[in-house]
Amino acid sequence: MLLLTPEEMGNADRLAAESGIDSYGLMIKAGHAVSAAFLRLFPGASRATVFCGPGNNGGDGYVAAEALKAAGVPVAIFHLGDPEKLAGDARRARIDCAIESRPIPDYRLYPGEVVIDALFGAGLQRPLSDNLCEIIEAVTDAAVPVIAVDLPSGVGGLTGQVLGGAFRAAHTVTFMRAKPGHYLLPGRAHCGSLEVFDIGIPQRILAEAGGAHHLNTPALFKASLPALSASSHKFRRGHLGVFSGGPSATGAARLSAMAGLRAGAGLVTLAVPSNAALVAATHLTAVMMKPVSDVAALEDWLADKRLSAFVLGPGFGVGEKARTFVEALAARPLVLDADGITSFAEAPEQLFGLLAGTEPHCVLTPHEGEFARLFPDISKHDTFGKPEKASRAARRANAVVLYKGADTVIAAPDGRIAINADAPPWLATAGSGDVLAGIIGGLLAQGMPAFEAAAAGAWLHGDAANRAGEGLTAEDLPGHLPRFSAIS
Numbered sequence: 472m473l474l475l476t477p478e479e480m481g482n483a484d485r486l487a488a489e490s491g492i493d494s495y496g497l498m499i500k501a502g503h504a505v506s507a508a509f510l511r512l513f514p515g516a517s518r519a520t521v522f523c524g525p526g527n528n529g530g531d532g533y534v535a536a537e538a539l540k541a542a543g544v545p546v547a548i549f550h551l552g553d554p555e556k557l558a559g560d561a562r563r564a565r566i567d568c569a570i571e572s573r574p575i576p577d578y579r580l581y582p583g584e585v586v587i588d589a590l591f592g593a594g595l596q597r598p599l600s601d602n603l604c605e606i607i608e609a610v611t612d613a614a615v616p617v618i619a620v621d622l623p624s625g626v627g628g629l630t631g632q633v634l635g636g637a638f639r640a641a642h643t644v645t646f647m648r649a650k651p652g653h654y655l656l657p658g659r660a661h662c663g664s665l666e667v668f669d670i671g672i673p674q675r676i677l678a679e680a681g682g683a684h685h686l687n688t689p690a691l692f693k694a695s696l697p698a699l700s701a702s703s704h705k706f707r708r709g710h711l712g713v714f715s716g717g718p719s720a721t722g723a724a725r726l727s728a729m730a731g732l733r734a735g736a737g738l739v740t741l742a743v744p745s746n747a748a749l750v751a752a753t754h755l756t757a758v759m760m761k762p763v764s765d766v767a768a769l770e771d772w773l774a775d776k777r778l779s780a781f782v783l784g785p786g787f788g789v790g791e792k793a794r795t796f797v798e799a800l801a802a803r804p805l806v807l808d809a810d811g812i813t814s815f816a817e818a819p820e821q822l823f824g825l826l827a828g829t830e831p832h833c834v835l836t837p838h839e840g841e842f843a844r845l846f847p848d849i850s851k852h853d854t855f856g857k858p859e860k861a862s863r864a865a866r867r868a869n870a871v872v873l874y875k876g877a878d879t880v881i882a883a884p885d886g887r888i889a890i891n892a893d894a895p896p897w898l899a900t901a902g903s904g905d906v907l908a909g910i911i912g913g914l915l916a917q918g919m920p921a922f923e924a925a926a927a928g929a930w931l932h933g934d935a936a937n938r939a940g941e942g943l944t945a946e947d948l949p950g951h952l953p954r955f956s957a958i959s
């Protein structure tokens with residue numbers, strides 16, 4: 472599912488106009504979609520209170536106001552800025568709207584009203600003024616239902632960040648394609664239910680205008696998911712190696728290993744330091760075990776070319792051993808998670824050097840804190856949204872970066888970005904990240920390319936959590952992974 476950034480949507484508008492499509496016709500359809508949503512969702516409203524901004528978002532608001540009046544709804548319009556300065560389609564929409572408007576400071580709460588927020592959409596440039604924030608706060612505190620046009624005003628369509636303040640909509644009507652800010656946090660929490668309305672811009676124009684950002688749905692990775700065939704053999708289904716920590720820290724790696732097996736790897740081996748072998752062995756059945764205490768033992772083991780992917784990080788321990796192991800593994804498909812990432816906090820360039828110059832085959836899975844350790848300068852950039860941060864990090868590391876959180880973003884060095892928005896809050900539980908690393912490792916082991924494996928891993932992880940339901944523990948997740956053939 473393609474997402475369009477506000478800039479790309481602007482390009483689509485321009486291309487549509489150049490191809491002869493009437494831009495005012497698009498605005499009419501947009502405004503009518505908003506009035507239809509109002510009538511459908513709030514048929515008993517005492518008044519439609521329409522806040523109209525100084526650009527085309529405001530234009531949509533004037534069209535909606537006029538349509539609601541024609542439907543018999545009492546309407547009050549409050550404008551921001553000098554309406555005489557409106558230009559283009561927005562000016563025309565105001566002229567065609569026979570309702571007197573008042574300046575926004577005149578607004579007072581009105582019992583039973585429903586607000587249409589048409590202040591800013593794609594054109595939001597800077598934080599809202601204090602005066603506007605006060606009005607938004609009054610509306611929010613009074614629990615007045617809000618329908619947002621395109622985006623709740625104050626939410627950045629590219630980043631999902633709130634600039635100063637933002638409406639909390641019950642419903643958002645956007646046009647043609649959702650924007651990243653509808654799915655990234657905190658924007659997602661401000662949108663309420665999201666309606667994507669087709670105002671008639673042709674698909675070929677949308678495809679020409681955008682392309683980098685996608686919502687993470689199976690359409691993005693389904694074609695690359697491993698398929699079982701009659702000739703499948705456990706060796707053909709790949710061999711995943713998962714590195715364990717010492718005797719008191721084998722649990723995290725065991726979670727990864729089990730998840731890798733459930734994700735379809737034909738064989739999974741837990742590589743353990745010798746002093747942890749007994750502890751690990753008492754907990755393993757289908758997962759095999761191999762003592763690998765130092766880099767010499769690792770290099771011996773790596774001579775087995777059937778080993779097709781690795782997970783290093785969960786419970787491994789931070790330090791020199793992790794760095795030397797990654798040095799030995801860097802040319803192979805690898806998920807680097809947790810301690811594996813933190814081990815490079817003092818020398819991120821060493822890691823980037825190891826991964827440079829090849830087809831990207833490594834997946835880094837940092838949460839916010841780990842991301843800041845590897846990419847401190849990128850992480851500090853307040854104006855970058857999560858996709859831009861992940862994308863810059865992916866280019867720098869020449870690796871797929873899966874930036875974890877309630878709005879996980881997956882970015883490839885070639886610019887592809889997937890936003891994962893289906894994970895339930897109960898997925899934030901101890902060991903959940905270890906399972907995610909294992910799923911991705913299991914998919915890499917079966918030959919899936921790194922970006923698709925990471926996107927599929929994040930989606931499968933969320934899907935398993937939804938199936939397992941509230942109260943799950945990380946151990947429950949692998950057992951709830953869906954059959955790949957059942958994913959649509």
Ligand SMILES: NC(=O)C1=CN([C@@H]2O[C@H](COP(=O)(O)OP(=O)(O)OC[C@H]3O[C@@H](n4cnc5c(N)ncnc54)[C@H](OP(=O)(O)O)[C@@H]3O)[C@@H](O)[C@H]2O)[C@H](O)CC1
Nearest residue numbers: 497498525526527528591592593594595596597598599621
């Ligand atoms: N995408 C489509 O196919 C269609 C979209 N429509 C609607 O159009 C808007 C985008 O319209 P645009 O005019 O580009 O932008 P906005 O209306 O969102 O906002 C621009 C104006 O707002 C001013 N602005 C920006 N930020 C602030 C702020 N924090 N405080 C005050 N004013 C602000 C900005 O002023 P500048 O000084 O920065 O120039 C502009 O005046 C899209 O969202 C849809 O709703 C079409 O109607 C249908 C087709």
Ligand SMILES: [K+]
Nearest residue numbers: 588591622624
């Ligand atoms: K808006």
